[in-house]
Structures are given as structure tokens and as C-alpha cells.
Amino acid sequence: MKIAVLMGGTSAERDVSLASGLAITKALRERGHDVSVVDTATGFIPEGEEKDLLPGGVKSAPPSNIAQALPLIGLGQVEQLRSADLAFLALHGGAGEDGTVQALLQLVGVPYTGSGPLGSGIAMDKDVTKRLLRDSQVPTLPWRVARAPSFAYDPDTIEDLVGLPCIVKPSRQGSSVGIHVVNDASELQAAVQDASQYDSEVMIERFAKGRELTVGILGDQALPPVEIRPKKGIYDYESKYTPGMTEYLCPAPLDEEVVAQIQAYALRAFKVLKLRGYGRIDFILAKEQLFCLEANTLPGMTATSLLPKAAAASGIDFPELCERIARSAVAG
Incomplete structure (x- = not known):
């Protein structure tokens, strides 16, 4: 098959996505497939340049977003993707995992791996x-959500329903980015503020x-x-x-x-x-x-x-x- 592996992008999980994508690319080539690498932030990556995508390995902190990234609609114009029999998604977080890229691929008529736009979202x-x-x-643990712009929450509700310690994390993010364990009520506001850097909704969940x-x-x-x-x-x-x-x-x-x-x-x-x-x-x-x-x-x-x-x-x-x-x- 002619396969385009989509990786990278501009989410906080870019490095992890690149690592996944390069591993998938190697595996599919071993199976005899014609594989192209497409970074959704920059476009098609020639085979000789693939090794430069992740020279230092996966970092232990989220990377910064790519400046002047390819507009998402431009992804549909990448020839190596449009002509592929399949798009293998190695994207994590952001538009790659929230259903946006999946909807775009459906519009351009390229089959893709994983869940559709609704399930992804x-x-x-x-x-x-x-x-x-x-x-x-x-079964799932009790939770509440603090939302932008104020990220307000009722401390009494949190204490009664969620309890302490609790977990604070962005509601729509992965790879444990922006996650905190809060042991004391005095730490809660700072944890919510930090997690709010990554999303407009922050989840406060019971810690088990x-x-x-x-x-x-x-x-x-x-x-x-x-x-x-x-x-x-x-x-x-x-x-x-x-x-x-x-x-x-x-x-x-x-x-x-x-x-x-x-x-x-x-x-x-x-x-x-x-x-x-x-x-x-x-x-x-x-x-x-x-x-x-x-x-x-x-x-x-x-x-x-x-x-x-x-x-x-x-x-x-x-x-x-x-x-x-x-x-x-x-x-x-």
C-alpha cells in the first residue's frame, strides 16, 4: 500500500507524536509498504530528512509550538497525502486527536486509521x-470542571464531592501534560491556573x-x-x-x-x-x-x-x- 504517516503537528505532544510516527514508518516499510512522512505542521518530509525530525529524542517537558505552521486546510493539498491509499495517524493531542484532522481526511477522501471525528472529539x-x-x-471517579475565562470553582463542592487529595489536569489534553496532585486546598488555585495554560477547561478529579x-x-x-x-x-x-x-x-x-x-x-x-x-x-x-x-x-x-x-x-x-x-x- 501507499501510506502517508501523519505525525508531529503543533500540540504539546509533538515530540511524542514524532517518535510514534517514525517507529510506525520503520515498521510499515519493513512490511513492504511505500511510506511517506507528513508532518502536519510543515508538510511532506523527504526520506533523507526524516532522521532530523527528532534528533534529541523525546524531551521530558512539552515542546513549544512550531512557528508559522502549515495551515490545517493546507494539509489536504499535500500530494503525498492526497495520493495515498491510507493515512496512518501518529498524531497526539490537539487537532490530530480531537477529530479535526479526521474530518479533513474524510473531506479529501483519504481513509485513515483510528476513530472518526465524533469518537475522537x-x-x-x-x-x-x-x-x-x-x-x-x-465506574469513574467524581469530578468537577473549572472553565474559562474565570476558571472559577466552589471550594466547598470540591471538598465535599471530590475531596483531597485530588488531581488537576487540562480537560482536553493528553500525555499527562499539565497534571498536578493537590494535597491541600491552598494549592488548588495555583494548580488550576497552571493547567489552564493548556486548555479552556480544567478537570478537578478525586485522587485514588x-x-x-x-x-x-x-x-x-x-x-x-x-x-x-x-x-x-x-x-x-x-x-x-x-x-x-x-x-x-x-x-x-x-x-x-x-x-x-x-x-x-x-x-x-x-x-x-x-x-x-x-x-x-x-x-x-x-x-x-x-x-x-x-x-x-x-x-x-x-x-x-x-x-x-x-x-x-x-x-x-x-x-x-x-x-x-x-x-x-x-x-x-
């Missing part, structure tokens, strides 16, 4: 996601101490759960993308009943959020109770990423995983 919005999870009996778990979805199959054990603090941006800072156990050491339950919840969440193709659903197991945290429509595909680990535990190596995702998208 729903899953990107943590508030909407949690409302749908709650209504479909997938427990085992962090995630379930990859491939088609209609729930993959083995992965347990995430950061070596210090919470599973933040640095813990995710700095080698050696987090231990991953796959399959997670769980009782069979818990595995069955978490996989059932993951498949239900995947369906109710109107996702398709592949994705990842995150959970926490606290005091023997599972809580769904969020859904990832375009999960990372780097060396430390969770979906490839889960696929490998099912006997699916990385090139085969990319092949299956690509073939599924073309088949519709």
Missing part, C-alpha cells in the same frame, strides 16, 4: 467522556491511590491489561517518556476475575464513546474497585508505549500490529 474531552462512562455503568492499569483495544479484541508502576510520584510526562523511570508489567498480575471485568469495562467504554479500529482505555484499581480514567484514541506507538506491549503479550509484534491497524482501516 468525545474521547478528547475528559468531562464528556466521564459523563458517558457514568451513564453506561462504567491504587494500581494503574490500561487495556489496549484492537478491533473488537481487548488485549491483556498492562500495569504501570512509576518509580517516583505519579505517571506524568517525564515518567512516561524517560526510559527507566517506570516499570511495566504485561500481562498485569491480576486475578482472572479482575482481568475479565477490566476487559469488559474497556470494551464497553470503547463502544459507548463511539471509538473504532484501536485505542487504549486507562483505569485505576483502588481498594479492589476499578475506576475508568480516560480513553486514548491514538495511543503512543513508541518503544515505551503501552499498546505495543499489550499486543506483544498476545503474540503480535510491532510491525504486525501496524499492519493490522492499517489493513483494518482500509477494510472499513
Whole structure:
């Protein structure tokens, strides 16, 4: 197939997207596909220049946006994309994961991997996601949202409903960008202010101490759960993308009943959020109770990423995983 791998962009997760995209590009070429690299911020990248996209590796802090980025509508004019049999999306955050790029690809008639515009937009919005999870009996932690321009919240409501400690994070952002654990009410305002740099809505959610778990979805199959054990603090941006800072156990050491339950919840969440193709659903197991945290429509595909680990535990190596995702998208 002739495949355009879309990566980069201007979101706070640009570096992670580039790492995912370059790994996918290598894997698809190993499978014999004709692969072009398209940075949605700058356009087509000749093969000889691909190595310069991420010379220093994934940084432990969000990168700055690209100046004078390609207007999104210009992406539809990139010949390597328009002539492709498939667009393989390796985008994270921003317009690449909120459904905007997906809508553009539908307009230009290029099939693409992952969920459509509606599912992508729903899953990107943590508030909407949690409302749908709650209504479909997938347990999720109590929360409130502070919105622009004032980012006001009722301290009494937060204390009574959410409680302390709590998690503060941008409502529509990924890779744990802008996330804070607040232990004292006096710290809450500063945490909300910092998270507001990344989004016009900030989520304040109950903090549940427990085992962090995630379930990859491939088609209609729930993959083995992965347990995430950061070596210090919470599973933040640095813990995710700095080698050696987090231990991953796959399959997670769980009782069979818990595995069955978490996989059932993951498949239900995947369906109710109107996702398709592949994705990842995150959970926490606290005091023997599972809580769904969020859904990832375009999960990372780097060396430390969770979906490839889960696929490998099912006997699916990385090139085969990319092949299956690509073939599924073309088949519709």
C-alpha cells in the first residue's frame, strides 16, 4: 500500500507524536509498504530528512509550538497525502486527536486509521467522556470542571464531592501534560491556573491511590491489561517518556476475575464513546474497585508505549500490529 504517516503537528505532544510516527514508518516499510512522512505542521518530509525530525529524542517537558505552521486546510493539498491509499495517524493531542484532522481526511477522501471525528472529539474531552462512562455503568471517579475565562470553582463542592487529595489536569489534553496532585486546598488555585495554560477547561478529579492499569483495544479484541508502576510520584510526562523511570508489567498480575471485568469495562467504554479500529482505555484499581480514567484514541506507538506491549503479550509484534491497524482501516 501507499501510506502517508501523519505525525508531529503543533500540540504539546509533538515530540511524542514524532517518535510514534517514525517507529510506525520503520515498521510499515519493513512490511513492504511505500511510506511517506507528513508532518502536519510543515508538510511532506523527504526520506533523507526524516532522521532530523527528532534528533534529541523525546524531551521530558512539552515542546513549544512550531512557528508559522502549515495551515490545517493546507494539509489536504499535500500530494503525498492526497495520493495515498491510507493515512496512518501518529498524531497526539490537539487537532490530530480531537477529530479535526479526521474530518479533513474524510473531506479529501483519504481513509485513515483510528476513530472518526465524533469518537475522537468525545474521547478528547475528559468531562464528556466521564459523563458517558457514568451513564453506561462504567465506574469513574467524581469530578468537577473549572472553565474559562474565570476558571472559577466552589471550594466547598470540591471538598465535599471530590475531596483531597485530588488531581488537576487540562480537560482536553493528553500525555499527562499539565497534571498536578493537590494535597491541600491552598494549592488548588495555583494548580488550576497552571493547567489552564493548556486548555479552556480544567478537570478537578478525586485522587485514588491504587494500581494503574490500561487495556489496549484492537478491533473488537481487548488485549491483556498492562500495569504501570512509576518509580517516583505519579505517571506524568517525564515518567512516561524517560526510559527507566517506570516499570511495566504485561500481562498485569491480576486475578482472572479482575482481568475479565477490566476487559469488559474497556470494551464497553470503547463502544459507548463511539471509538473504532484501536485505542487504549486507562483505569485505576483502588481498594479492589476499578475506576475508568480516560480513553486514548491514538495511543503512543513508541518503544515505551503501552499498546505495543499489550499486543506483544498476545503474540503480535510491532510491525504486525501496524499492519493490522492499517489493513483494518482500509477494510472499513
